[in-house]
Amino acid sequence: MFHGLIVLPWWGYVVAAIALTHVTIASVTIFLHRHQSHRALDLHPVASHFFRAWLWLTTGMVTKEWAAVHRKHHAKVETAEDPHSPQQHGIHKVLWLGATLYHREARNAQTLARYGHGTPDDWLEHHIYTPHPQLGLAAMLVIDLLLFGAAAGTLIWITQMAWIPFWAAGVINGIGHFWGYRNFEVADASTNIVPWGILIGGEELHNNHHTFASSAKLSSKWWEFDIGWMYIRLMEAVGLARVRKVPPALAFDAGKEHIDLDTVRAVIANRFALMAQFAREVLRAVHHEELLRADRRDRVSRTLLKRARRLMVREGRLLDQRSSEWLQRALERYQNLHTVYTMKQKLQDIWHRSATTQEHLLRALQDWCREAEETRIHALHDFARKLRGCTLARTAA
Numbered sequence: 001m002f003h004g005l006i007v008l009p010w011w012g013y014v015v016a017a018i019a020l021t022h023v024t025i026a027s028v029t030i031f032l033h034r035h036q037s038h039r040a041l042d043l044h045p046v047a048s049h050f051f052r053a054w055l056w057l058t059t060g061m062v063t064k065e066w067a068a069v070h071r072k073h074h075a076k077v078e079t080a081e082d083p084h085s086p087q088q089h090g091i092h093k094v095l096w097l098g099a100t101l102y103h104r105e106a107r108n109a110q111t112l113a114r115y116g117h118g119t120p121d122d123w124l125e126h127h128i129y130t131p132h133p134q135l136g137l138a139a140m141l142v143i144d145l146l147l148f149g150a151a152a153g154t155l156i157w158i159t160q161m162a163w164i165p166f167w168a169a170g171v172i173n174g175i176g177h178f179w180g181y182r183n184f185e186v187a188d189a190s191t192n193i194v195p196w197g198i199l200i201g202g203e204e205l206h207n208n209h210h211t212f213a214s215s216a217k218l219s220s221k222w223w224e225f226d227i228g229w230m231y232i233r234l235m236e237a238v239g240l241a242r243v244r245k246v247p248p249a250l251a252f253d254a255g256k257e258h259i260d261l262d263t264v265r266a267v268i269a270n271r272f273a274l275m276a277q278f279a280r281e282v283l284r285a286v287h288h289e290e291l292l293r294a295d296r297r298d299r300v301s302r303t304l305l306k307r308a309r310r311l312m313v314r315e316g317r318l319l320d321q322r323s324s325e326w327l328q329r330a331l332e333r334y335q336n337l338h339t340v341y342t343m344k345q346k347l348q349d350i351w352h353r354s355a356t357t358q359e360h361l362l363r364a365l366q367d368w369c370r371e372a373e374e375t376r377i378h379a380l381h382d383f384a385r386k387l388r389g390c391t392l393a394r395t396a397a
Helices: 010-037 045-058 063-075 091-106 109-115 123-129 133-148 150-177 206-211 227-237 261-269 271-293 299-313 321-333 335-351 358-374 378-388
Strands: 041-043 241-243 249-252 390-393
Touching: 010 041, 010 045, 010 063, 010 150, 010 227, 041 045, 045 123, 045 133, 045 150, 063 091, 063 109, 063 123, 091 109, 091 150, 123 133, 133 150, 150 206, 227 241, 249 261, 261 271, 261 335, 261 358, 261 378, 261 390, 271 299, 271 335, 271 378, 299 321, 299 335, 321 335, 335 358, 335 378, 358 378, 378 390
Parallel strands: none
Antiparallel strands: 041 241, 249 390
16 A cells, blocks of 8 residues: 555656646636636536536635636736736746735635626535635545555645646746737737647637637637647537637628628627738738838838837737837838828727727728728738628637
């Protein structure tokens, strides 16, 4: 018994630790995050009870607390009320002390009352999971010791206890709002850490998530991989899950020449994807033309242009003062850049009019297309023509 019921070579214990922590990661991303916090999918009771029990054993986290803290993060993202924004607390504090920030917010009764609705409210939650989180952790320690022995079992248990506090509370909440690439220019600082969401269950694709928060699928580009989504599809195939929401799909009808209410709905639903396309097809195209025309001997102008390429695409509210000044200098010097950047802002302004009726949005979109075509900038003209053919398409899960 000292060596445990399962005797493995050293690398076998490493594999066992990785496998066990990966089950925990899958439980967090599928159950706590996509199912409980965002209602992006429904789970069969068997799956829900398994995830709850496993999280009780391996993390001691209370479902209501986790969902409430996460929902508040989305509602107050990057503000002083955000529970764990590296823009507010600093990257080092969130990365290394993210679990502390989480537990501090989880003790906030107002947060739980406002954001903790709809979470499990049964006998198990009231008598086992919520009042006795430490009991689950102790039970997991006993299980690890029995299975793997004193030395290996203790190391595996310590790994399990540290896995979520570091990778979820630290890396996702910290690096996921500080470093990486962005597919979509949302108002917060969220990033995709890497395009292969395996180690942290797909949560690496954090910018995609903040763009489509209610989606069960976190990957967006064809070259991105979300292993949590793969598990959800497998569970769906055997009746353990049902996907409710995925990102909307944007289609273009080449024969459609007039903007109608279907166009408006498609543009609003796909506004972030549309702006990413505007950045590729208009901003970068016009920028490239200006760079080709610039005098190669004028290093100052070329440096200004090169810096402007990234700044034009970036969400304006995320630019610091120095970056804003660089961008303004470029726009003042290059008229076509100024024109397409202004048109970008005008297009964004259309869907920021939250109190506007669909008829007003329809007229605003028609006016925008007409103005874009009158600029005689080829890339802008082509984009306006394409915009007229926008329509909602059914997304293949």
